[in-house]
Structure formats: C-alpha cells, structure tokens
Amino acid sequence: MEDFKSKDDKFLDLHLENQSLEQEVERKGAIIRKNDEVDPELYNDFLKYVTAFEEWDKQPKRSFESLFPDDYLLPPSECLNDDEITDKLKEIAEVFEQYHVRIDLVAKVPDRLIYDHLATEVIPTDELSAVSEMGVEYVIDGCDGYCPDCFQNAHCEVKEEF
Numbered sequence: 001m002e003d004f005k006s007k008d009d010k011f012l013d014l015h016l017e018n019q020s021l022e023q024e025v026e027r028k029g030a031i032i033r034k035n036d037e038v039d040p041e042l043y044n045d046f047l048k049y050v051t052a053f054e055e056w057d058k059q060p061k062r063s064f065e066s067l068f069p070d071d072y073l074l075p076p077s078e079c080l081n082d083d084e085i086t087d088k089l090k091e092i093a094e095v096f097e098q099y100h101v102r103i104d105l106v107a108k109v110p111d112r113l114i115y116d117h118l119a120t121e122v123i124p125t126d127e128l129s130a131v132s133e134m135g136v137e138y139v140i141d142g143c144d145g146y147c148p149d150c151f152q153n154a155h156c157e158v159k160e161e162f
Contacts, residue, residue: 007155011040014040014041014044015040015138016037017044018040018043018044020049021044021047021048021050022034022047022094024046024047024051025050025051025054028054030050030054030116032047042133058128059130060129060130061128062127062128062129063126063127064101064122064123064124064125064126064127064128065123065124067095067096067098067099067101068095068123074088074119074123076119077112077115077116077119080115082111082112085111085112085115086111088115088119089111089114089115090119092115092118092123096140099128099138100137100138101137101138101139102137102138102139102140103118103140104139104140104141105117105140105141105142106142106150106152106155106156106157107155108144108155109151109152109155110155113151113152116151117142117151117152118140121151122140
C-alpha cells in the first residue's frame with residue numbers, strides 16, 4: 001500500500017515518474033532543461049501539464065462557434081452601445097469559461113476592440129480541442145508574434161520592434 005511507503009521510496013517513485021515523463025516529452029520533440037533546484041513535486045506537476053497539453057492538442061477539434069447556441073448573435077460592434085459591448089463580452093467569457101477558455105488580452109485594450117477581435121477573428125475561425133481536460137486551458141491572448149499587424153499594438157507595452 002502506498003500509505004506505508006517510506007519517504008525515500010516515495011522520493012524514488014517521484015524521481016522515476018519524472019524521468020519517464022521527461023522521456024515522453026522529449027520523444028515528442030520538446031527540449032527539457034531541468035534545474036536541479038526545482039522542487040521534484042512541482043517539476044512533476046509541470047511535466048504532467050506539458051504532457052496533458054500535448055495530448056489535448058491532438059484531440060478532435062471543434063469550432064468556437066459551436067460553443068454558442070445556434071441562435072446566438074454577434075452583431076457588428078457599430079450596432080451596439082458601450083454597455084451592450086460590455087454585456088456581450090461578459091456572455092462570451094461565461095461561455096468560454098465552461099470550456100476552459102480564458103481571454104487574456106493586453107489590459108488597456110478597449111472593450112469594443114476586444115469584442116471586434118473575438119466576434120470577427122476568433123469565434124468564426126478558430127478551433128479548440130473537443131475534449132476539455134482539467135488543468136488545461138486555452139488562452140486567447142491575441143498575440144501571433146507579429147506586432148505591426150496586431151490589433152492591440154497601440155495598447156501593448158511589450159511589442160517588438162520590426
């Protein structure tokens with residue numbers, strides 16, 4: 001029984017599991033740079049997260065549109081006032097939360113710009129895994145790494161110079 005394992009046995013089991021997870025991640029092409037000062041249990045959680053993320057991404061996909069009811073409307077932002085934009089963003093965030101999707105855009109981006117991005121770029125075109133795994137989250141940060149064309153460029157403090 002595991003409850004009766006010595007502290008040394010538990011440490012050895014954790015160490016062996018970490019080695020096995022490292023090998024699995026490396027077989028998938030990732031490079032692991034381990035710092036020996038990292039707590040082995042924290043490292044184990046990290047390796048499990050990386051492994052789960054790799055598997056999650058291989059699951060069948062579903063569109064973001066499919067997360068919403070068939071009759072859900074995303075009218076053009078020009079047709080909505082500021083309060084309606086804010087309400088729509090709350091609704092979208094509530095739906096996303098059910099599927100482990102988090103909106104994490106630059107803090108100073110106006111709500112109308114966020115709504116436009118989600119309603120025209122993300123929801124109609126993007127996909128996510130059809131399987132929601134605990135601990136794995138899909139994050140919409142709006143950043144594709146090319147700052148000159150980024151919709152949040154004017155509000156970003158970490159943009160790159162090209």
